[in-house]
Amino acid sequence: MDEGEITHAFHQNLTASSAASNNNNPPHHVLKRKRNLPGNPDPEAEVIALSPKTLMATNRFLCETCGKGFQRDQNLQLHRRGHNLPWKLKQRTGKEAKKRVYVCPEKSCVHHDPSRALGDLTGIKKHFCRKHGEKKWKCEKCSKRYAVQSDWKAHSKTCGTREYKCDCGTIFSRRDSFITHRAFCDALAEETARVNAVSDMNTSLGGNIGYNVMGTSLGHNMATHFPSIFKPVSNTDETSNQTSRGLPLWMGQTSSQAQETMVNSNLREIHHQLGSATSSGTIYGGNSLVQCSNLPPSNNYQLSWVFGTKLSNTSQELTTSTTSLPLCNNNTSVPSLYSSQHQPHQTSSNMSATALLQKAAQIGATSSDPSWLGSLGLKCGNSQGQDGNNNKFSGMYGSSFVLSEADNSACDMSQMHPLKRRHILNEESGGGQTRDFLGVGVQNHLPTFINQRVDLI
Amino acid sequence: MDTLFRLVSFHQQQQQQQPDPSLNSTTSRTSSSSRSSRQNYYHYSHQEDEECFNFYMDDEDLSSSSSKHYYQYQPHVSTNTTNTNTTTFSNTTDYSYSFSPTPPIPDFNFEFSPNWSHNLLLETARAVAENNRTRLHHLLWMLNELSSPYGDTDQKLVAYFLQALFSRVTDDGDRTYRTLASASEKTCSFESTRKTVLKFQEVSPWTTFGHVASNGAILEALEGNPKLHILDISNTYCTQWPTLLEALATRTDETPHLRLTTVVSGRPNNSVHRVMKEIGARMEKFARLMGVPFKFNVVHHAGDLSDLNFSELNIKHDEALAVNCVNALHSVSAAGNNRDTLISSLQALQPRIITVVEEEADLDVGIDGYEFVKGFEECFRWFRVYFEALDESFVKTSNERLMLERAAGRAVVDLVACSPAESVERRETAARWSARLHGGGLNAVAFSEEVCDDVRALLRRYKEGWSMAQCSDAGIFLSWKDTPVVWASAWRP
Numbered sequence A: 001m002d003e004g005e006i007t008h009a010f011h012q013n014l015t016a017s018s019a020a021s022n023n024n025n026p027p028h029h030v031l032k033r034k035r036n037l038p039g040n041p042d043p044e045a046e047v048i049a050l051s052p053k054t055l056m057a058t059n060r061f062l063c064e065t066c067g068k069g070f071q072r073d074q075n076l077q078l079h080r081r082g083h084n085l086p087w088k089l090k091q092r093t094g095k096e097a098k099k100r101v102y103v104c105p106e107k108s109c110v111h112h113d114p115s116r117a118l119g120d121l122t123g124i125k126k127h128f129c130r131k132h133g134e135k136k137w138k139c140e141k142c143s144k145r146y147a148v149q150s151d152w153k154a155h156s157k158t159c160g161t162r163e164y165k166c167d168c169g170t171i172f173s174r175r176d177s178f179i180t181h182r183a184f185c186d187a188l189a190e191e192t193a194r195v196n197a198v199s200d201m202n203t204s205l206g207g208n209i210g211y212n213v214m215g216t217s218l219g220h221n222m223a224t225h226f227p228s229i230f231k232p233v234s235n236t237d238e239t240s241n242q243t244s245r246g247l248p249l250w251m252g253q254t255s256s257q258a259q260e261t262m263v264n265s266n267l268r269e270i271h272h273q274l275g276s277a278t279s280s281g282t283i284y285g286g287n288s289l290v291q292c293s294n295l296p297p298s299n300n301y302q303l304s305w306v307f308g309t310k311l312s313n314t315s316q317e318l319t320t321s322t323t324s325l326p327l328c329n330n331n332t333s334v335p336s337l338y339s340s341q342h343q344p345h346q347t348s349s350n351m352s353a354t355a356l357l358q359k360a361a362q363i364g365a366t367s368s369d370p371s372w373l374g375s376l377g378l379k380c381g382n383s384q385g386q387d388g389n390n391n392k393f394s395g396m397y398g399s400s401f402v403l404s405e406a407d408n409s410a411c412d413m414s415q416m417h418p419l420k421r422r423h424i425l426n427e428e429s430g431g432g433q434t435r436d437f438l439g440v441g442v443q444n445h446l447p448t449f450i451n452q453r454v455d456l457i
Numbered sequence B: 001m002d003t004l005f006r007l008v009s010f011h012q013q014q015q016q017q018q019p020d021p022s023l024n025s026t027t028s029r030t031s032s033s034s035r036s037s038r039q040n041y042y043h044y045s046h047q048e049d050e051e052c053f054n055f056y057m058d059d060e061d062l063s064s065s066s067s068k069h070y071y072q073y074q075p076h077v078s079t080n081t082t083n084t085n086t087t088t089f090s091n092t093t094d095y096s097y098s099f100s101p102t103p104p105i106p107d108f109n110f111e112f113s114p115n116w117s118h119n120l121l122l123e124t125a126r127a128v129a130e131n132n133r134t135r136l137h138h139l140l141w142m143l144n145e146l147s148s149p150y151g152d153t154d155q156k157l158v159a160y161f162l163q164a165l166f167s168r169v170t171d172d173g174d175r176t177y178r179t180l181a182s183a184s185e186k187t188c189s190f191e192s193t194r195k196t197v198l199k200f201q202e203v204s205p206w207t208t209f210g211h212v213a214s215n216g217a218i219l220e221a222l223e224g225n226p227k228l229h230i231l232d233i234s235n236t237y238c239t240q241w242p243t244l245l246e247a248l249a250t251r252t253d254e255t256p257h258l259r260l261t262t263v264v265s266g267r268p269n270n271s272v273h274r275v276m277k278e279i280g281a282r283m284e285k286f287a288r289l290m291g292v293p294f295k296f297n298v299v300h301h302a303g304d305l306s307d308l309n310f311s312e313l314n315i316k317h318d319e320a321l322a323v324n325c326v327n328a329l330h331s332v333s334a335a336g337n338n339r340d341t342l343i344s345s346l347q348a349l350q351p352r353i354i355t356v357v358e359e360e361a362d363l364d365v366g367i368d369g370y371e372f373v374k375g376f377e378e379c380f381r382w383f384r385v386y387f388e389a390l391d392e393s394f395v396k397t398s399n400e401r402l403m404l405e406r407a408a409g410r411a412v413v414d415l416v417a418c419s420p421a422e423s424v425e426r427r428e429t430a431a432r433w434s435a436r437l438h439g440g441g442l443n444a445v446a447f448s449e450e451v452c453d454d455v456r457a458l459l460r461r462y463k464e465g466w467s468m469a470q471c472s473d474a475g476i477f478l479s480w481k482d483t484p485v486v487w488a489s490a491w492r493p
Helices: A003-012 A052-056 A073-082 A121-132 A149-158 A175-184 A186-205 A209-219 A247-258 A263-280 A284-307 A309-320 A325-338 A346-364 A387-397 A408-427 A448-456 B002-015 B021-028 B035-048 B066-070 B108-112 B116-130 B133-146 B153-169 B173-186 B190-203 B205-221 B241-251 B270-290 B338-348 B369-393 B399-417 B430-439 B449-460
Strands: A046-049 A100-103 B227-234 B257-265 B294-301 B320-326 B353-359 B443-445 B466-470 B476-480 B483-492
Touching: A052 A121, A100 A121, A121 A149, A175 A186, A175 B190, A175 B241, A175 B270, A186 B270, B116 B133, B116 B153, B116 B369, B133 B153, B153 B173, B153 B369, B153 B399, B173 B399, B190 B205, B190 B270, B190 B399, B205 B241, B205 B320, B205 B353, B205 B449, B205 B476, B205 B483, B227 B241, B241 B257, B241 B270, B257 B270, B270 B294, B338 B430, B353 B430, B369 B399, B369 B476, B369 B483, B430 B443, B430 B483, B449 B466, B449 B476
Parallel strands: A046 A100, B227 B257, B227 B320, B257 B294, B320 B353
Antiparallel strands: B353 B483, B443 B483, B466 B476, B476 B483
């Protein structure tokens, strides 16, 4: 997907959730799966409706000589060379970014409507299989079923390898015993107290780290460089380019990395980059952006582990896109939810992530516009009301716990904070200081430069 | 030893015979006295006591001891009591108790034969049924010598069954049961209960099998409804529900509202009240964390479940109802048609689904006579399977296992020594339950492939020995080494 497409997508999407850009995501109920609201395509794009048969067909291109089937025309052409048949490789036509979007043939599906078409052929295929197809692939260990082979493979790699650690310190290899334990664990009692305290704060603050990040980035014309982030597209009207200076560089570096590694390494990189960024005086926004972009993959990982089937669909897309929001949120919210003594374990965050998302779905699920930007105090093209978003956003991301301050500068801080915190957690095993993710007293842990950043903004 | 002394004095009271010096002297002997001294006794008793018999009908149990020729099995009918109900044997030799019988020395070999506990206990049951007091005392004495609640499976079984048999013979069953129950209540707390139950679920699929199957069926039956009500009639302390809550939170598109009403039956018990209160609080917190709108209610019902007033349960018609009965049906009195009444009441609620989990055994122990012996044997078989499964699942020194075994011991007292009308442990087989449920106007719902897969995946996570089998009547069995032990099924009106 090239940047042009992304831009289009951004222009279209009005929802405040992070975009899976044009990737397919299971069209879950909008309110619930905050993450992706795919299928808000470019109105100028050509809508293609394929029949189920065509979608499911794997080898559409057949060699006339030997009947061998290929998924792509290019492959067929290369194969024809072997038969000494005339062949022609299609050149990449530069002229049109003739955008094609695809609709789902299933009538009852959300994506059947052209205005909600999905932009990627592979994506629509996977979507159709996942949502409307028969689940032919089954995990041996836990009997989860998948319709798409790649989903199944991805799951099998991690199934059973995941360890779940409760806040009380017990480790489980089985998810079900972990869940049952968690429900009755003493650690739960403590957390809920904190959660309640936090969520009160949160609803008033409405600051999600996630969207704080986005806010800054979007505000600065970064949008084009950040594929995943948010559909909240208010970035169409970019205002100043203050942050854009450093950004492209960042983007170049980070996006390539974003796809790669596990959470820890990502975070470290982010941290390093962040560190260097700050030292070089790059704009704060830029830093945060970078961080965010690196985070999503790992987040997705966690989320996919946590959510199992539900997220397995999304995790893949997310890996490729650089959605920073959910990740940021998860990082921050998770610890706050669950640790009285912080544990830098993803498992606990996984659990929390689930919880968060669920909670989020309930809390705020109605947001459809990125008015949160306003809350950041940033002027974006569409400046929108300040407060309503907060809730929505938190709804989206489930990070109802992030901020402690009610002001925008605090947002930035928290924005930095979770990432930094995560880094601390990952690098120092047991960084016990990170107790209070929610931000009460958080500032104490933040490095000074963050404060500076806040000032900048 | 305490039991032994009581036995001795009981024997003396009952028989009103001269004090038995030989008996007294035996008490000072250790259980593994030398063979020669026992043989002396053997001969002695043979000469004086017509009641010589070997306990084992099968020849294989006889050693090469020369004494075997002396010992023919001669069942005796007690002449002291006039209320002997059954005489399976016609030998009515008038036998006087005037001499002091010594406990027959067990053939050493029998102690180590693999089925010694079974054989010994069965003989004792027979003696009880025949009201053969002398023999009974001998056997009880032997059982006492060999029993230990901390030994191997056989010794444990003997310990608990001895306790039950003794209380039966002394007509003390109810009191014994109450004493045991209150003793356990003293140590019962949320912490201890949680520890025991969760540990059991971690090491053995005994309970989780039913949970997974039921949750799967419930989720499928209630799919798509925005408001759910689950009526949980069980004593599982709500350990079934966290995974259901998690599934509701993650696997459904729209998280529905869930209302959970748990009916806890049993003798009124303060500690259970406290535990359930704590559990309720935790469940609510957990549900909040999961993001599932949740309401929780506990109903403590003393007495028989067939008396339960369903209208008090606040069942609303805009909610999709599921009824979950785990080990609940067998706690209803088997007398009269209480069980059928309960089933009809459940059917009358018109729930979307009723999930039934029961243990697979026929424990309707008869009051006396042949029925008693037969029931006793089945009882023994069942608890043997249970103890063996526990033994292999837990570590040797597990305290949780001890708690579970003690609970089983109380169940044995209930079955063997208490009145059947008040017994809460009378399990029935899947076949009989299915017949009752069909009779109550319910139809079986087969578990879907997904649920079966989930169950199989669950079993794979435990140690070897567990498997799932289809039940020909309805539902599925959890099998321990090919013996079905737990039955799970789903029904709807």
